Amino acid sequence: MGAMRAVSLLFLAATWLFGQVQYDLLLRGGRVVDARNGINAVRDVAILDGKVAAVGTRIDPARALKTIDASGLYVTPGLIDIHVHVYTGTGEKASYAGDLSVPPDGFTFRSGVTTVADAGCSGWRNFEDFKDRIIDRSRTRVLAFLNIVGNGMRGGRFENNLADMESKPTAEMALKYKDTVVGVKTAHYTGPEWAPVERAVEAGEIARIPVMVDFGSDRPERTIGDLLAVKLRPGDIYTHAFSGLRHELGDDGRLNPALKAGRARGIFFDLGFGGGSFAWPVAAEAYKEGFSPDSISTDLHTASMNAAMKDMLNIMSAVMAAGAKVEDVIRQATWNPAREIRREDLGNLSVGAPADVAVLRLESGAFGYADMYGGRMKGDKRLVCELTLRAGKVVYDLNAMSREDWQGLPRGYRYQGDPKWDAISPARPRRPAAAPVSK
Ligand SMILES: [Zn+2]
Numbered sequence: 001m002g003a004m005r006a007v008s009l010l011f012l013a014a015t016w017l018f019g020q021v022q023y024d025l026l027l028r029g030g031r032v033v034d035a036r037n038g039i040n041a042v043r044d045v046a047i048l049d050g051k052v053a054a055v056g057t058r059i060d061p062a063r064a065l066k067t068i069d070a071s072g073l074y075v076t077p078g079l080i081d082i083h084v085h086v087y088t089g090t091g092e093k094a095s096y097a098g099d100l101s102v103p104p105d106g107f108t109f110r111s112g113v114t115t116v117a118d119a120g121c122s123g124w125r126n127f128e129d130f131k132d133r134i135i136d137r138s139r140t141r142v143l144a145f146l147n148i149v150g151n152g153m154r155g156g157r158f159e160n161n162l163a164d165m166e167s168k169p170t171a172e173m174a175l176k177y178k179d180t181v182v183g184v185k186t187a188h189y190t191g192p193e194w195a196p197v198e199r200a201v202e203a204g205e206i207a208r209i210p211v212m213v214d215f216g217s218d219r220p221e222r223t224i225g226d227l228l229a230v231k232l233r234p235g236d237i238y239t240h241a242f243s244g245l246r247h248e249l250g251d252d253g254r255l256n257p258a259l260k261a262g263r264a265r266g267i268f269f270d271l272g273f274g275g276g277s278f279a280w281p282v283a284a285e286a287y288k289e290g291f292s293p294d295s296i297s298t299d300l301h302t303a304s305m306n307a308a309m310k311d312m313l314n315i316m317s318a319v320m321a322a323g324a325k326v327e328d329v330i331r332q333a334t335w336n337p338a339r340e341i342r343r344e345d346l347g348n349l350s351v352g353a354p355a356d357v358a359v360l361r362l363e364s365g366a367f368g369y370a371d372m373y374g375g376r377m378k379g380d381k382r383l384v385c386e387l388t389l390r391a392g393k394v395v396y397d398l399n400a401m402s403r404e405d406w407q408g409l410p411r412g413y414r415y416q417g418d419p420k421w422d423a424i425s426p427a428r429p430r431r432p433a434a435a436p437v438s439k
Contacts (some may be wrong), residue, residue: 023048023064024392025421030359033327034077035335036348040327045075047355047421050392055349066421068402069107070359073386076330077347078114078356080337081312082182083212083239083272083297086142087121087130094205096121096153097130100301107300109396111311112358112385115346116140117337118145119212119239119272119299120185123164124173127152127181135180139423141356142342145185145212146174148200159188167199171206178207182341183237187214191300192221197231204236210340212237212270215246224248225258234266237340240277240291241269242286243372249282255289263291268340271319273309274299276330278369280322287322296329308370313360313383318369321379326362331381355392360385362412393423 023046032043032055043058061067085101092098096188104116122130123146130152135142150167151158158164165186174181184207186200197213204211213236215227224246228238241248241259250256263269266313271278271293286292296319298304298312309315316329338347360383367379388396394417397403404416419426 008160009239020062021065022046023053023059024066024342024418025355025389026059026061026064026067027070027075027357027359028059028061028067030073030075032075033330034349035331036344037350039349043075045349045357047389047392050355052349052351052353054351065418066402068387070387072361074326074330074355074362075350075356075361076112076360077334077353078358078390079112079312079333079348080115080341081108081113081300081333082117082237082295082337082341083119083270083299084116085121085153085299085301086116086118086134086138089133090129092154095155095299097126097151098100098154100303102300102302102305104134104142106241107305107311108140109388109390110385110398112360114141114356114358114388114390115143116300117143117145117182117341119214120145120187121153123150123152124166124169125150125152127173127177130178133176139395141346141390143180143343146170146181146203148186150202153187156188156190158182160190162193162195163193165196165199167202167206167284170203173326174203174207174209181207183210183212185212185214189216192219194222196198197222197227198293199379201231201233201236204233206303210232210235210237210342212239214239214272216247224256228258228262228267229265232262232267235268237268237270237295238262239270239272239297240274240299241271242279242283243277244279244282245277249285253281254286255286255291259291262387267359268294270295270297270340271315272297272299273304273315274372275301275303275307275309275317276372278308278315278371278373279373280377283319283371284322284377287319287324292319292324292328293332295340296332297337308372308374313368313385317367317379317382318377319366320381321369321377326381328384332429341349355389357389359387390423393421395423397424
């Protein structure tokens with residue numbers, strides 16, 4: 001142990017003894033946007049044991065083990081993306097319970113996302129495999145909408161099989177894992193029947209959770225008007241709101257009045273950008289008419305990750321180009337989705353809340369945002385993720401803002417962070433020397 005390090009450890013021990021260090025981590029001087037608590041102002045945020053411990057105008061850095069300067073940046077609750085596809089790793093081709101899904105940790109923290117909800121990749125038959133394979137092994141908090149199809153999103157043959165859409169076993173599985181299953185999903189149905197929506201709502205009724213609808217093929221037998229006015233309950237979620245594939249936009253170029261009527265009834269509207277569900281003619285008109293989505297979500301999967309969608313911050317920036325304010329897109333990516341999935345413990349920075357935090361930079365410049373068809377909207381703002389905390393620990397740090405200059409560190413330095421705030425390169429106990437390799 002170097003002399004400098006020994007001295008600093010002694011100093012830390014002394015401050016602990018005298019009771020000055022109260023927090024593991026302090027984010028100083030950022031603009032905190034916390035819709036739940038009505039905060040949009042420069043604040044310090046202190047964290048202890050993975051939870052928000054204090055939010056105030058000035059918290060003394062001497063009381064924190066580690067301080068990070070967030071001045072000039074936005075400090076927000078960790079973003080919540082309620083429409084992703086992350087049931088990967090099964091090896092199944094052309095299936096969202098397989099190759100079309102992506103591993104959550106590879107996409108979330110780098111864009112400030114700390115919680116995702118998988119939108120129906122699994123149903124009651126394969127949810128436990130999904131849970132074991134992905135949910136329980138990810139650092140991202142992964143929640144799930146259960147597909148009303150027992151086999152989940154394994155392709156058209158499965159997703160159009162009405163016989164595998166059973167409300168009772170779906171609700172039973174949801175109740176068995178009620179900390180993880182936040183809703184029921186119906187999607188991709190091509191037939192004329194209402195049964196998929198009706199059975200999803202039935203399951204939602206039994207388990208007391210919302211239903212998210214991807215309304216599938218456009219069918220005259222089942223209209224968006226009836227869906228939003230009659231079939232769905234207040235609190236249910238209409239995703240792919242700006243696709244234009246199911247008459248979200250009228251022939252007159254105006255927003256279908258059914259959307260505003262649905263909102264008046266309490267239906268939530270989710271963006272669900274995806275590979276083919278966001279068109280500027282619909283979105284720009286919606287913003288012009290003052291109809292922004294309740295929640296912004298990616299519909300992340302292999303066909304959207306490198307296309308127009310890219311990631312959560314890209315689509316938040318895209319709708320800012322259509323007129324949305326930064327405070328609004330942050331609310332629509334934090335507190336609003338938390339409420340939609342009835343997880344009001346998340347999406348806010350209340351004292352005692354999990355310290356899932358995004359630190360974002362709002363850049364000005366010449367940017368562009370494509371829609372699903374390749375139409376471009378110019379923009380002059382872009383949100384970039386600088387730092388992400390999951391349960392109070394740094395899990396992503398774009399510019400190494402939480403780090404010291406290497407030239408100021410002792411010669412032969414090793415892992416620097418304290419495990420109390422650092423999950424990237426925390427100091428670790430010295431391992432015993434490896435045994436010699438035998439020939
Ligand atoms: Zn989807």
